[in-house]
Amino acid sequence: MKKYLKLLYGAMGLVGLLLTSCSEDIVDREASYVPGDNVMQVYFTAANPGFMEVEPVVNSVSIEIARQETAAAAQVGIMSYDTAGVFTVPEFVSFEAGEEIGTIEISFADLEVFESYMLRLVLDESETNPYVEVDGTQEFVLRVMQSDWADVAQGSYYSDFFEDTWDQALQYSVLLDRYRFPSVWFDGFHFEFLWDGESADVAPFRASFPTGYDHPTYGMIYAEVASEPGVEDSYYDAAENQLVFDVGWVVPGLGSFGNFPEIFTITSE
Structure with a gap:
């Protein structure tokens, strides 16, 4: 009888270890983004070219950012990812009351002529709604090259x-x-x-x-x-x-x- 009890306790202990192990393997998943009720729905317009080739004397380019909710004046944050470290990007885009399209100026320096440089831009997620179709994107990749063509x-x-x-x-x-x-x-x-x-x-x-x-x-x-x-x-x-x-x-x-x-x-x- 004691033999069977030892086997039973051993089996119960093994099950407990397995349950503990399984619970430790469960990955905490980040909840999906849920847009707020009053998001402006900002986006980079489809009119922005993904590649800009400019003369060596040109040191900046303009990018258009649009919004669907235009009633109030507002500022929307912009995150930038510049691995080469050659771009200067504004921290936000500004809209006047009633204004649908805002423009930011992106400057750059110390570019090698005929070399392509990449910049990734991301708008503040809290002012976007990925479930609503727009004529553009909430993230934008820009490539810039200086040349004398x-x-x-x-x-x-x-x-x-x-x-x-x-x-x-x-x-x-x-x-x-x-x-x-x-x-x-x-x-x-x-x-x-x-x-x-x-x-x-x-x-x-x-x-x-x-x-x-x-x-x-x-x-x-x-x-x-x-x-x-x-x-x-x-x-x-x-x-x-x-x-x-x-x-x-x-x-x-x-x-x-x-x-x-x-x-x-x-x-x-």
Whole structure:
């Protein structure tokens, strides 16, 4: 009998230890944010570009912040996360009574030219409601780059691959001594090339570069520009005032869609 009692007490002790262990493993979870009844519903507007490229002499940019409840004058706090330590951000955005959109000025210093710097901004959570749809976001990531890229011509760009024509700027950087078509096929993806501005000889700055075309099956498509010396596959035609490029559309490691002409006709300088 004593044997069975010892076994029973032992089993009860083991259960107690297991229950204690399980209770210790339970993680205290932070309660979900519940918005108050009178939140202003502030947000960074969708009109704010996530990437800003400015001249080296420019040391600040403006960001728009909007609100839905506009009756009273108010200030809303802003938290910023700047790993590079180059940005100066106001602690809050101010709204006058009846004002829907406020603006903050973000300054920066000691940027390396052509380097991209990132800043994360977060609005005071107590004045937001994540369950209400707005034309913007309560958090915003900004990237800033100083560069001397400047428009030197406007023209018409024809892509045989996309079978389309659109207005396009041609830019030049004195510091880099090269040209580019900014965001030529897709936003943020540039086509850079070398040219003296008048001769027939043109050459890509990179042998292969991403186009921004994310194919649903093959992923990112790359451009390879043919520019063999002495062969007129990519060139400037002074008579037609055109820059012509023989571009191969390539899936790295798999193959190519083939080569197609890309033609930029200069209409104004």
